Amino acid sequence: MRGHGGPVRALAVAPDGRLAISGSFDQSAILWGIDEGAALAVLRFHDGAVNAVAALPDGRMATGGEDGRIALWRLGRPEPLEVFADHAGPVAGLAVSPDGLLLASASWDGTARVRPLAGGPVRELSGHRGNVNGVAFLPDGRLATAGYDATLRLWPAGDGPDLAVALPTPLNAVAAAPDGEIAAAGADGSVRLLAPDGRERAAVALGPRPVIALVLSPDGTRIAAATVGGSVAVIDRKAAVLRFTLVGPGLPVWSVAFRPDGELLTGGSDRLVRRWDMTSGEPIGPLALTRPPDVFAGLDGERGAEVFKACVACHTLTPDGGNRAGPTLHGVFGRRIATAPGYPYSPALKHLDIVWSAETIARLFEVGPARYTPGTKMPEQTIGDPGDREALVRFLEKATKEKATP
Structure with missing residues (x-):
């Protein structure tokens, strides 16, 4: 299904399985008739990428954006029914309670609501x-x-303390099964299965690329895990084993959603929503495969490359990589802040007097984006180890260097 002008960041399927909603870095959401493969409506409201979507049992849809706002929509209306703006940072995830009465949101402001x-x-x-x-x-x-x-937190339905579960990697995604088991995954490329009390039951290693999206099948038997490397792993949850892998064009897959009949939808950096038959693991319809170069080829074991894996979901390194959630880093050394072509920077960054160099990039990760580049949309993160900061800078100097013209 074609229609977005940027990577497809989020997907959700309506309970009846006929409609889907997708959100994109192009700042729009699209309502789809799945079987027809047709866009029924293009929803434009957010000032920034649409990072999260959800389908409500009563037919409404929810979108969450980089602008920190959540909008509720109904098919046939071009404007949101309601807008909520109480987050102070980008909305990264949405979830609807099993009874359909509550909407939860996750945000880069450090909170959930x-x-x-x-x-x-x-x-x-x-x-x-x-x-x-x-x-x-x-x-x-x-x-x-x-x-x-790198924590999974479990919050009670009512008053009471939360339970923090420390895991060995920054987490990008979480999903819950009908029996209460929890799947969580992130930067190290493993999907961990935890009991309802937070104890780890099993881990399924999928490879070196970060997992950036998770979804469970409606019956809870299978997990689909999407990766930055462009593949989607389908896991047997009970056995905790990989059953098969869906191989696309090699670009990051940002979003996954099951239909009630078991069919899987995926959305990625190729700007498409794809359909997959979960019986055969084959695509439904044609599948164009054009693989981009692997930016980590030949760099296995290099410390700077390992550190950068936490950044690869948002930044590309090569001339043809383009912008993602963050601007391309190709040619970043010597470039003034907020000047990469085609990227919608936060207005506050355009007034900063920073030129990117080994020293300024190291300082960014020493004190954190919120202090060094106030007003940024970049998630707050620091690298406390000076050796890791130096390794990252050395890696970026090599990987982002402009090629001389003969």
Whole structure:
């Protein structure tokens, strides 16, 4: 399904399986008739990428954007029904409670929020140190949140303390099964399965590329895990084993969603929404395969490349890589801040007097983006080890260097 002008960042399927909604870095959402392969409506409201979408049981759809706002939509109306603007940073994830009464949101402002869809007080959940990338409701009403701080947090449905589960990698995504088991994944390329009390049951290693999206099949038997490397792993949840891998054009797959009949939808950097038959693991319709170069080829074991893997979901390095959630880093050394062509920078950055060099890039990760580049949309992160900062800078100097013209 074609229609977006940028990578497809988020996907959700309506409960009846006929409609889907996608969100994109092009700042739009699209409502699709899946079987017809047709766009029914293009929704434009957010000032920035649409990072998260959700389908409500009553037919409404929700979108969450880089602008920190959440909008509720109904098919046939060109404007949002309601808008919520209580997050202070980009909205990265949305989830609907099993009874359809609550909408949860995860944000790079370091919080998650739980909102009664019928109106009423919004509950703010604070505890993560840094951006919250994913959120999922458990069947008992509790909430799971996944953070860049490498913790999974479990929040009670009512009052009471949360449970913080430390994991060995920054987390990008979380999903919950009908029996309460939790799947979480992130930068190290593994999907971890945790019991409802947070104890790890199993881990499925998928390779070196970060996992950036997770979804469980409606019956909870399978997990689809999408990676920066462009593949989607389909995992047997009970056995905790990889069953097969969906191979696309090699570009990052940002979003995955199951239909009730088991068919899988994927959205990626090729700007397409693709359909997959989960019986055969084959695409439904034609599949164009054009693989981009592997930026990590020949760099296995290089420390700077390992550090950069936490950044690859948002930044490209090569001349043809283009912009993602963040601007391309090709040619970044010697470039003034907020001047990469075609990227919608935060207005505050355009007034800063910074030229990117080994020293300024190292300083960015020493003190963090919020202090060094106030007003940035970049998630808050620091690299505390001076050796790791130096290794990252050395890697970027090689990987982003402009090629001399003969």
